[in-house]
Every structure is written in structure tokens, then in C-alpha cells.
Amino acid sequence: MTNTDDPLIDAFLSPVNALHRQYEALRAFYVDKIPGKDVASRFNYTPGSFRLLCHQFRQNPEVPFFLENRHALRAAAAAAKKPPALHERVIALRKQNCSIYDIQRALEQKNQSLSAPAIWKILKTHGFAKLPRRADEERPVNARVEAAPVADARAFSLEPRHFRTEFGGLFLFIPLLVAMRFEAVMARVPLPGTLQIPAVHAIRALLALKLFGRARHQHVMPSVFDEGLALFAGLNAIPKRSFLTEYSCRIEPHCYPILMQQWFDALGTVGIERGESFHLDFHTIPFHGEDALLEKHYVSKRSRRQKGILAFLAQDAGQQMFCYANADLRKDQQNDEILRFIEFWKARTGTLPKELIFDSKLTTYANLNTLNAQKINFITLRRRTEKIIEGLWEHKSAWRKIELSNVARQFRFPKILDQRITLDDYQGPIRQIAITDFGHEKPTLLLTNQMRRSASSLIEFYARRMLIENSIADSVEFFHIDALSSAVALKINCDLQLTLMASSLYRLLGAKIGKEYTTADSSHLFRDFIEANAMVTITDNTVEVAFGKRAHSPLLLAAGFQNTELAVPWWGGRKLKISFG
Secondary structure: OOOOOOHHHHHHHOOOOHHHHHHHHHHHHHOOOOOHHHHHHHOOOOHHHHHHHHHHHHHOOOOOOOOOOHHHHHHHHHHHHOOHHHHHHHHHHHHOOOOHHHHHHHHHHOOOOOOHHHHHHHHHHOOOOOOOOOOHHHOOOOOOOOOOOOOOHHHOOOOOEEEEEOOHHHHHHHHHHHHOOHHHHHHOOOOOOOOOOOHHHHHHHHHHHHHOOOOOHHHHHHHOOOHHHHHHHOOOOOOOHHHHHHHHHHOOOOHHHHHHHHHHHHHHOOOOOOOOEEEEEEEEEEOOOOOOOOOEEEEOOOOEEEEEEEEEEEEEOOOOEEEEEEOOOOOOOHHHHHHHHHHHHHHHHOOOOOEEEOOOOOOOHHHHHHHHHOOOEEEEEOOOOHHHHHHHHHHHHHOEEOOOOOOOHHHOOOEEEEEEEOOOOOOOOEEEEEEEOOOOOOOEEEEEOOOOOOHHHHHHHHHOOHHHHHHHHHHHHHHOOOOOOOOOHHHHHHHHHHHHHHHHHHHHHHHHHOHHHOOOOHHHHHHHHHOOOEEEEEOOOEEEEEEOOOOOHHHHHHOOHHHOEEEOHHHOOOEEEEEEO
């Protein structure tokens, strides 16, 4: 036999059993037209034995060289074991134009089990061909998935009726949306829309799903028949998965900054006080697919670098509300994103931020110099190197112990080394505070341009910076911005803007409910108030949402939600009323 260096070729040219060797020898003789003497030599036959093999093959050319399909063999065996009466029953049903699965269901009703392959084997044995594909109306009437109506704003009806909805908590956000003039805000953003689903209705539907904390928009399908969800969006039915996942692809990239600016301005109309201090951070939204043209970024949750979308987030430290987000970043742009946030804030408020808090990887020393020149206070960390750490221990006498008041008990008495140092690309001195006994093996290096502020105050303030990390984790877990389903950055931008909008609405709701919920996580508010069934009653003038008895309803009563009576623009002016049973 012929041996090659390729094992895949050897699998054909060097058969390991007699049947395979006969097949390859006969194929070489009859198909490849190789002389019989050469074939016999190649496959270790004598000339006489090979002539005999050819003679036998000519007498029986249908010799089975290959085994039948295992499933077919099992089906045939199962069919053969069935009594003749069952065969007759299968044939009779086929004569009634029943499909294989119709026959299977009919047999199950008679407590007779037969698999679909076994039924097909019986039919094939008796000469029946496959049925042509039938239309839905030609099929027997059986239980099937009911088709939901097509979403169409023109078919939206407010005829008097009442129904129960599992999305009752969403109606607590409607007073906030009305106060912000949601319709007018969306009208100023050039979003795509149609007569069937206008832009404002599409965004309201996406926002409703984001507010309700479902894992992904494609999981909306079990809720397409819920009238409450459609009523919130102002549609006859909630749009289907295909529309929800593709809508963001039709949004032009320049629309997202406009949407963020308009939403920012609208928040100012509901009485929110603008903060002066801001937490800044990057978050990597990982990509889990293949062949994506994405850069690798560090994912802190997994302590590794992987492909993903880098998102910049800015949170108002006082209100604990996201006020800026951008996912359209590359590595060569990320260092300057802090400057773009400053431009955004000045353009929207007319003033510069007073103080920025961020970690060491957010920007460069040159940009720190720019912040200092603009008289913007900052607190950040310095990257630790062995050389820097060795230099700290040379000043043993300068280390001192301080007392902190707003940190964990075991870290209340750290040791610090307060110095003024110089950095490359930074003009003038900068303050560095080295901190030990603070929960880390190596000293923490704090950098700031606030020269006169007490060290304890700076350390306590930076320690509260972990709140933004908690808020980002809340957004990742509750609003699911980590569920990246494709490499299309537009989808991530849309999802990030929806997260920003939903997060701010939760903050507004928490502030309205009471002081104890002002800083509560969105997931906490969702569990206590939003995840609630309600009975909706539509009359000629009102839409009443009645909540059942719940443990946290007294807090909503104390906040005055039972006095809600305001006209909702997308309900044709009908008034929303909220009641508690």
C-alpha cells in the first residue's frame, strides 16, 4: 500500500479492515482506471484473488460497503416490532393527509407510542412519499403559540376597560417623565421613526424594558401580551424582539451626544441641584464573540485584559447620578476623555467642575497639569513602582499616624507621609500623600493639587470614591450593560444612554420616596416598589393604577403618590391616578 506523510490521505489509501480495502481497490480499478496488476500490488492482493473480487462485484454490484444510518436502523427495528394493527393505523392516518407528527399525536391519544423516524419507516416501506408543505390554515387544529398583534401607534386604544399588569411599578415613573416633558425632549433629538412606531414611542418602549430590569431586551417576548407595558409606551402592543434589537442600529452616531445633552438639560427642570464634585471612571463592557475588530481593555471584575468596548462614566458625587457617558472610545483617545467631560459640563452649566476624583489609569500627568491650570481640584492615585516605594522608606521620621472618622474601624488609624513632589509634564509642585495600614500591602499614593486641605479630609473623601464603583456594578448587574451581543458599537452607545436615563430616573424616584432611599441601589428600589402587579382601569377621562397591599406601600403613601392626578400627553390628555388597596 501507499503511505504518505499526511494521516488524512493515509486514512483512505491505507484501509484497516477488509471491507474498506475491497471498496478502495474496486474504486481504483473501475473509477480511476488503474490497471488490475497495479491495483493488486497496491492493496496487497494476488492477481488471481483480485480478478475473483472483480468477478464477484460484477455479479452483485449492490454489495453494501457502508452501514445504514444508526437512527434509521433503530427506527426500522422499532417499526418491525410493532403489531400489524399499528401499521394499519399509521397508514389509515396518512390516507387522511396527516403528517408524521399528526400521526404521532393521534397515536399518543390512544396510548400508543411510536417515534417520528419509526412512523416514517412504516410509511416509506408501504410506498408513501413525503407530504408537500402545508399552509397554517390547512393543518389540523392543535395547541400552538398565539401570535401577538403588530405594534402600531395608530392602533393604540384607550377604550374603557380594566386589566391586570405585572409592570405596575413602571407607572410610578410617569410623573417624572411628564415633569421632564419627555415628548418635547425626544422631539429635539433626530432619532429614526415611522408612522407605525414613532421615535418617541420606540425610546419609551426601550426605556420601559431597561427600567424594569429584565436581563436583555430579547427576553421581552413572554410579556408581549401585557397591556400595561404597551400602555406605558403608548402603543397597542410592545414591539417584538427583532425591532428592539435592530432599532439602535438605525440611530446615527451623532444622535447620542444630542440625546445626552437634552436629557441632561431636562433633568435640570425637575429641581435637581447640580453638584460640584464628580467621580470619573472607565468600565470595560466585554465582548464574548469571535472575529471582532475590538481592542483589548482591562476588565477589573475578571482581573484580565480582553476584547470589549471601553465606556467612560461620570457620576455626580452629591446626587450619585450619572451625568455623562461615552462608549465611542479607543485607546488613543481615552486619556483625553476627562477634558471632553469638562467641555460638556461647561457647555451645559456655564461653569467648570469644582472637583474631580478618579484613579491612576484615567488620564496623564500632562492632563493633570491642564486641570490645575483651569483651577479644577482633583484627587487621584499614582501608579506604584518599586523605585518610588523604596524612596518612601527613606523618610521614616516624617511618617505620622492620623485618625479617620468615616472609614471602617480597622482602618481608622493609618500612617501617612505628606510630601510635595514634582512630576514629568506637570508644572510646579504637586501634593503626594503616601498611606499605609489602610487595607493594602503596599502604600497607597494619593495625588492632589489641594495643598491646604487636611490629609484626613482628603483620604476620607477619596475613600468614598468606591461609591462610583458600586454604582457601576449596580448598572452592570441591574441594567445589564455587560450583555454585549455583537460588535456593533452603536448598540452599545444606545444601551449606555438608556442606562444613563434609567439610572437617573431611579435616583429621582428614590429622592421622591424619602431620604432613606436617596442613595439606595436601583435593584433595591426595584424590589421594593417597581416589581409590583397592579390593576389598571381606563375610563373616559382617567387611567387609574391600583396597587395591592404591599409592605412598602406606606412609604409611597407618605411620599404623596396617592395624590397623583396629571394629564399624560401620550394618552390623549387622560389623567393618571395612583391608588393603593
